[in-house]
Amino acid sequence: MPNNQFKKGELYSFITGKASTAIARRLQKKFNTAGLNITIEQWSVLYHLWKQEGISQQDLCNATFRDKPSITRLVDNLEKLNLVKRVASENDRRINQIYLTKQAQKLQEEAMQLADETLNEALIGVPPERVDVCKEVLQIVYDNLK
Amino acid sequence: MPNNQFKKGELYSFITGKASTAIARRLQKKFNTAGLNITIEQWSVLYHLWKQEGISQQDLCNATFRDKPSITRLVDNLEKLNLVKRVASENDRRINQIYLTKQAQKLQEEAMQLADETLNEALIGVPPERVDVCKEVLQIVYDNLK
DNA sequence: TTTGAATAGTTGCACAAACAACTATATGCC
């Protein structure tokens, strides 16, 4: 009976993602305070577009681990905020390529700075090697279930 | 500059809670397949009521790390499903004490069995001591931010 | 004892997630 030391009480907070919820709320508050008018979910999409523009909505689904309707609506809202533009692909007219506006490009530095800050606050008092273990465990969990 | 080894790419999945999302989806599928007509969020409320009945909505807020409106609506829906009942407290009429119906009591064993199963699947190949480290890190993160 | 603050819960609104059903375009096989 493997991993049975993992008792129910702790199981619960694993499933509900208490820690990641706390991080997300902290980051959202930082965005609000700084006057960055975006949600964490919108940020998570922008994050991938900052790394590479012009990817498809399907690419964003894979990158953010969301389904297609979720991405459709996130892109809808980002378009309303004038942060991204849908551009129909020349080669394959089913595909929308998503591009950043200048406004979104300007956000990158501040948003990523606040994200870094949040992570640093979250990890105060945690030795680097323990963070690495945690990261690896979470990756295995993800791989086991995906 | 502490914890700077925690690079942005990994930060991202920490914040979005990729692992806990994957666990929650797997458990939800198990509920659906087994014909348990409840959501993960409803389960997380029932989980605390199975431990102790008759607690207040505010207690459920603290236990589940949710705000009051979220609990109001979760209890609304659980009441519609005939799984819980609100009972006004005798001592303090502001308080709703939440009690389980017989139907909800019957769900406990099966639901917790499926939750255990999910956790075991998630943690295949992860040595117990690494699970412990992960748990501790997530607890510190939570404490740092709450 | 009355009044002001704190606490418990509810409601409205905007945003997001999961699922199913749908449209449009592309691909592959006969």
Next chain:
DNA sequence: GGCATATAGTTGTTTGTGCAACTATTCAAA
């Protein structure tokens, strides 16, 4: 070429979340 199938994206519905504003009840202090 034409048809079945796969892929990309959209829309509708239900559920949940976070914030602000609200009601009702309790508590505490002048």
